[in-house]
Amino acid sequence: MRKINLTFFIILLIVVVVSCSKEEAEPLKRVPVLPETVYKYDSIGGQVSFDATAGFDIDNDKATLGRVLFYETQLSMNNRVSCGSCHRQSAGFADHVAKSEGFDGKLTKRNSQAILNTGLQSFFFHDLREEFLENMVLMPIADHIEMGLEDKDYMVEKISNIPYYKELFINAFGDSTVTITRISDGLVHFIRSMISVNSKWDIARENNFVNLNPQELRGKDLYFHEFPCSSCHGGNNLMGGASAGENIGLELWYSDPGTVGIDPVRNVPMNGWFKVPSLRNIEVTGPYMHDGRFNTLEEVVDFYDHGIKRHPQLSFFLRRGTNGGFFRLGESPQDLEQNLLTGVEPLRMFMTTQQKQDLVAFMKTFTDHDFLKDPRFSDPFRSF
């Protein structure tokens, strides 16, 4: 009797130990923790005199769903990567590496882009290949490097089986049915709400620049008048025109050709044309350029100062004889024409050390510290 009892006790002990250690090994559950009253996304950006939503009506419940989807690792093939893995809020929704790691450990072809004021942009990706944000937001999920979830039915099934989405879909759409269009819709409302218009620069524009210090004011003059920066990174969003990229002469010939198409002036395949990015939050979105080749703004400025290459398709704004489309003193339209016909002479800016520092100081006024900390855009997931 005593012996049986002992055997029984030992078996019980083993069972308890095994089940305990099993419990310990169980991964933590990631669950979104959302505010009791839904965050207001529909009034962001009201403090400036232009409409950063571009007339798009942001719905608070759809944006809330989009926020959860944006940080949802289960939208990737192996449940490890979310949009937020490569688009980090503290980095202006870019990230701090030249190429980002996708779900399978492979690296993306290009540098992760900052996300902001998408309402003011007409084309997406470095090569401007996508016009509609509605299509664009689903691409990273299916991308074989980024998130790897190619099968749309499986995506819908996965999201349908996660309990916390039920209420989010009901709030956003009136019932809990998950569809691809609704997933895209939620993400679009969230991304459209990522409006960044509260930088020192924005405040300066509304107040006759009284809040800029002498160095920033000198930088502003250089940016808008002395050097051609604002010809490309200009306007309310400090970015280029909508429909075409520019070739800035990073290389003599680009292995990543960028925009696909025919160069309208020379009638040859385009090479090295990339989206002119908005310089908002540029202080925190490095490394820079489509391939993340420059780590600091100082390196970028050095490149523009004396590093522009003689690429046959180099933008006119960066050739000698032009200053952002204006002629330099002593140079005529004939000189310009000559330059364009006879070969490419890249612009050399001959910046002093002081000018370089002033330019960088000025670009740092584009940082919107509220945007980088706004809880409405933060990761709602907590592990339990």
Ligand code: HEC
């Ligand atoms: C593995 C990293 C990675 C993940 C995950 C990822 N992205 Fe990206 N994202 C990038 C890269 C790299 C680019 C630039 C791609 C290109 O130009 O070809 C980009 C570009 C973008 C752009 C274009 C911005 C512009 O200014 O044109 C948006 C918007 C965007 N991503 C949103 C998302 C969303 C939404 C998700 C989740 C569904 C997501 N990304 C997931 C790396 C990532």
Ligand code: HEC
């Ligand atoms: C001809 C148009 C043009 C002009 C002029 C121009 N840029 Fe750019 N800029 C671009 C393009 C296009 C890119 C992106 C190139 C790439 O991704 O490879 C870029 C990229 C940048 C970046 C990095 C952005 C990022 O997110 O990686 C910075 C910073 C920058 N430019 C600053 C400046 C400054 C400062 C000047 C003036 C000295 C200037 N640019 C003049 C077109 C221009």
